[in-house]
Amino acid sequence: MSKRILIFGATGKQGGAVARELLSAFGGSATLYAVTRNSTSPAAQKLEQQGVNLVIGDMEDARPESTLKAAIADAKPTHVFLMSNEKVGTFSKGSFCTQELAAANRMLDFLEACGTVQYIAMSSVAGCHQGARYSMPNFKVKEDIEAALKSRGMKWTVLRLVTLMDNFVDKELGGLTRTSVTGLANNSAMEMWYVSCRDLGVAVATCFAKSSDTSCEYHGKTINLASQKLSGAEICSAYAKVIGAEAKVKYTPVMGPCLMSMGFIMPDFVAMHRYWEKVGYPIEAPDQEDFKELVPEPWTIEDYFRSLGDRIPM
Numbered sequence: 001m002s003k004r005i006l007i008f009g010a011t012g013k014q015g016g017a018v019a020r021e022l023l024s025a026f027g028g029s030a031t032l033y034a035v036t037r038n039s040t041s042p043a044a045q046k047l048e049q050q051g052v053n054l055v056i057g058d059m060e061d062a063r064p065e066s067t068l069k070a071a072i073a074d075a076k077p078t079h080v081f082l083m084s085n086e087k088v089g090t091f092s093k094g095s096f097c098t099q100e101l102a103a104a105n106r107m108l109d110f111l112e113a114c115g116t117v118q119y120i121a122m123s124s125v126a127g128c129h130q131g132a133r134y135s136m137p138n139f140k141v142k143e144d145i146e147a148a149l150k151s152r153g154m155k156w157t158v159l160r161l162v163t164l165m166d167n168f169v170d171k172e173l174g175g176l177t178r179t180s181v182t183g184l185a186n187n188s189a190m191e192m193w194y195v196s197c198r199d200l201g202v203a204v205a206t207c208f209a210k211s212s213d214t215s216c217e218y219h220g221k222t223i224n225l226a227s228q229k230l231s232g233a234e235i236c237s238a239y240a241k242v243i244g245a246e247a248k249v250k251y252t253p254v255m256g257p258c259l260m261s262m263g264f265i266m267p268d269f270v271a272m273h274r275y276w277e278k279v280g281y282p283i284e285a286p287d288q289e290d291f292k293e294l295v296p297e298p299w300t301i302e303d304y305f306r307s308l309g310d311r312i313p314m
Contacts, residue, residue, distance in 0.1 A: 001078070001213060002029060002030060002031065003026065003029075003030040003031070003078050003079050003208060004030070004031045004033065004075065004076055004077050004078045004079070004116070005022055005026075005030055005031070005032050005033065005077065005078070005079045005080070005081070005208065006033045006034075006035065006055065006072065006075055006077035006079070006080045006081070006111075007019050007022070007032065007033065007034050007035065007052075007080075007081045008035045008059065008080070008081060008082050008083050008107070009035070009081075009083045009085075010034030010035060010036060010043075010044075010047060010052070011034070011036050011038075011041060011043035011044050011047070012043075013164065013166045013170075013197050014083050014123055014161075014164075014197050014200055015034070015081065015083060016043065016197070017166075017196075017197035017198050017200055017201040018081045018197075018200060018201045018204045018205075019032065019034060019047060019052060019201075020198075020201055021198065021201030021202050021204065021205045022081075022201070022204065022205050022208070023050060023051075023052070024205070025205035025208075025209060026205070026208075026209075028051075030208075031053065032051070032052045032053065033052065033053045033054075033055050033075045033077060034047050034052045034053070034054055034055065035055045035057060035059065035068070035072075036054055036055070036056065037056070037057070037058045039054050039056050053075070055068075055071045055072060055075055056068075056071060057071050057072075059085065059103050059106070059107050060085060060099065060103045062102065062103075062106065068110065069109075069110045069113065072110050072111065072114060073110075073113065073114050076114065076116045077111070077114065077116060077117055078116055078117065078118050078119070079117075079118065079119050079120075079121075079208050079211070080111055080117055080119070080120045080121070081120075081121050081122070081123075081204050082104075082107060082108075082111075082120050082121070082122040082123075082149075083122065083123045084100050084101075084103065084104045084141075084142070084145055085100060085103065086100060086138060096138075097137045097138060097140070097141040100141050100145070101141050101144050101145060101148070104145040104148060105145075105148050108148055108149060108152055111152075111154065112152055112153065112154065117154050118154065118155060118211070118213070118216075119154065119155040119156070119157075119207075119208070119211050119216055119219070120149060120154055120155070120156045120157075121156075121157045121159060121203075121204045121207045121208065121218075122145075122146070122149055122156065122157070122158055122159065123159050123160075123161055123200060124142045124143075124145070124146055124158050124159065124160045124161070124222075125139055125142045125160055125161060126160040126161060126162045126193070126224045126225075126226065126281045126282065126283065127139060127160075127275070127279075127281050127282055128140065128142035128143040128146070128160065129143050130275070130279070130282070131143055134271065134274075134275045134279065135271050136268070136271045136272055136275055137268060138268045138272065139272070139275075146158050146222070155211070155216045155219040155220075156219065156220070157207050157218040157219065157220075157221050157222075157223070158221070158222040158223070159200060159203055159204070159207075159223055159225055160222060160223065160224045160225065161195055161200060161225050162192070162193035162194060162195050162224070162225065162226045162281045162283065163184055163192050163193065163194050163195075163276075163281075164194070164195065164196070164197060165194050165195065165196045165197075165227075165299070165301055165304040166196060166197045166304070167183070167184060168181060168182075168183060168235075168304075168305075169308065169311060174254065176239070176312060176313055177313050178243065178245065178313055179245070179247060179249060179250060180249060180250045180251070180252055181232070181235055181236050181239050181249060181250075181251055181252070182251075182252045182253070182254060183232055183235065183251065183252075183253065183254065184253075184254055184255070184273070184276070185231070185232045185251075185253060185276070186253050186255060186273055186276070186277050187232065187251075187253060188231060188232035188233045188236070188251035189231055189232070189233065190231060190232060190276075190277060191229050191230060191231045191280075192229065192230065192276055192280070192281070193226040193227075193228070193229050193280070193281045193283050194226070194227060194228055194229075194230060194301060195225045195226050195227045195228075195298070196227065196298075196299040196303075196304045196307075198299055198304075198307070199225060199227060199295045199298045199299055200225060202294070202295045202298075203223070203225055203291075203294040203295050206218075206294045206295070207294070218294075221290075223287075223290045223291065223294065224281075224282075224283055224287040224290070224291065225291050225294075225295070226281065226283045226287060226288070226291060227291075227295075227298040227299060227300065228300055228301055229283070230301055232251035232253070233251060234301075235251065235301055236248075236249040236250065236251045237249075238300075238301045238302045238305060239301075239305050241302065242302060242305040242306055242312075243305075243312055255269065255270070255273050
């Protein structure tokens with residue numbers, strides 16, 4: 001039976017990359033469906049032009065009259081890429097986590113009710129099992145969502161992400177100019193693990209390609225996706241090389257010393273930054289082996305910057 005693949009977040013960074021890689025991997029041999037709140041958005045329209053069917057609905061809509069359950073059932077998906085919508089709380093630590101967990105459970109209810117879903121690949125966060133220990137509710141909720149997925153009767157794979165390279169073009173989490181790179185690391189010497197959304201897409205495509213009605217090679221596995229461990233200075237050097245900058249490119253942290261001292265305003269964000277600085281993502285050699293089995297040719301930060309093309313400021 002041909003695969004019917006449902007993609008959550010398909011108009012965003014993660015889901016958009018998953019959609020692109022699934023289109024590349026399966027072409028017309030699988031039917032793709034994208035969940036979107038707005039069918040008229042440029043991203044949704046582009047997916048539709050590429051042959052992706054749109055499933056209209058909002059995963060955060062908890063009203064009984066929400067149409068998303070019926071829309072998902074009509075699609076009859078066999079395979080699903082699932083992600084949760086994370087929001088970082090201000091003033092009140094973990095203020096959005098209850099909403100995030102409820103939305104994820106609601107989507108799992110809808111998928112289970114379909115009766116057609118064989119396999120779910122879900123993105124999560126590397127180190128989420130350390131969320132409670134280091135007082136990071138936005139990590140802990142990912143562990144709770146993983147547990148909810150594993151409790152259902154569907155096959156699953158969890159793909160835990162480190163910091164996304166794609167955040168460098170996100171004005172809220174980073175930013176690029178011709179002379180600077182703004183990132184999540186607290187200073188230019190601090191090393192962090194990074195991965196591209198493209199590599200997430202390749203990993204999901206590999207998982208789905210190696211599944212059938214009777215077998216699923218990666219079922220029951222939790223895999224950390226991490227491509228490179230880099231300092232801010234190394235990222236600036238790679239960026240300067242790609243854009244051909246003659247002057248030195250400066251690294252600027254999103255959270256400088258002043259903001260880090262104001263933990264009462266953004267407690268979730270500050271706790272996460274302290275974790276990155278003091279502990280770091282738990283990536284070991286076996287994680288790298290598992291990652292490269294799914295993604296044999298992962299992108300480097302230089303590959304990612306080159307992929308931006310005309311999105312790099314001139």
